[in-house]
Amino acid sequence: MIKAIVTDIEGTTSSIDFVHESLFPYARKHMRQFLRDNAGDERVQLELHEVEKVEGEDLSLDDAAEVLERWIAEDRKYTPLKALQGMIWAQGYAAGELKGHVYPDTPDYLRRWHQAGLSLFVYSSGSVEAQQLIFGHSQAGDLRPLFSGYFDTRVGAKREVDAYRRIAERVELAPDSILFLSDIGAELDAAQAAGFQTCQLLRDDKAVPAEGHRQARDFSEVILG
Ligand SMILES: CSCCC(=O)C(=O)COP(=O)(O)O
Numbered sequence: 001m002i003k004a005i006v007t008d009i010e011g012t013t014s015s016i017d018f019v020h021e022s023l024f025p026y027a028r029k030h031m032r033q034f035l036r037d038n039a040g041d042e043r044v045q046l047e048l049h050e051v052e053k054v055e056g057e058d059l060s061l062d063d064a065a066e067v068l069e070r071w072i073a074e075d076r077k078y079t080p081l082k083a084l085q086g087m088i089w090a091q092g093y094a095a096g097e098l099k100g101h102v103y104p105d106t107p108d109y110l111r112r113w114h115q116a117g118l119s120l121f122v123y124s125s126g127s128v129e130a131q132q133l134i135f136g137h138s139q140a141g142d143l144r145p146l147f148s149g150y151f152d153t154r155v156g157a158k159r160e161v162d163a164y165r166r167i168a169e170r171v172e173l174a175p176d177s178i179l180f181l182s183d184i185g186a187e188l189d190a191a192q193a194a195g196f197q198t199c200q201l202l203r204d205d206k207a208v209p210a211e212g213h214r215q216a217r218d219f220s221e222v223i224l225g
């Protein structure tokens with residue numbers, strides 16, 4: 001019996017276009033100035049140190065901005081990039097320049113599943129801060145009360161089986177009582193190898209169908225159990 005749902009964001013609750021055509025360009029546009037304005041901030045300094053570790057060398061602020069801009073263009077899922085993007089998006093949401101996209105069925109089904117007693121969790125490459133922002137400032141209002149917790153790449157990369165084992169431990173549920181929703185076959189394969197139930201979201205014709213997983217065109221087609 002399914003007791004919890006863990007959902008991906010991009011391509012699952014929210015559109016890939018919103019992430020790639022609004023969020024990423026916003027972070028890219030503001031990265032350099034954000035680093036200059038916040039160079040004294042401890043959280044920013046910690047993440048810049050992590051950027052240096054990935055690059056294997058000391059970086060000036062402008063060099064770091066260049067690296068981060070390149071990582072955004074390459075859609076890297078590095079944890080320090082994701083943390084800094086979250087901080088930049090926080091400013092965009094607060095200024096009303098960003099509004100979190102969710103598919104029309106997303107709020108309705110999140111509410112139904114929540115009311116049915118399921119615990120809902122998010123697992124995205126976007127930082128926990130970024131996840132709370134997209135759902136806190138969604139086009140359908142503040143959806144955060146529906147979620148019991150959030151996981152990002154600090155728990156592991158989304159294509160690693162161990163990440164799902166850790167999530168199951170953290171939520172204190174048997175893996176086979178958790179349903180993972182994602183659009184990406186490799187993420188679903190990893191979750192399934194950890195014992196999760198899985199369902200692939202095929203939101204549009206750009207989605208690549210994966211074998212060995214249930215499939216749904218939107219949340220109304222997701223089968224629980
Ligand atoms: C939290 S919204 C931004 C998502 C993001 O930064 C990203 O890279 C997409 O990751 P996902 O794991 O949701 O596909």
Ligand SMILES: [Mg+2]
Nearest residue numbers: 008010011183
């Ligand atoms: Mg996705």
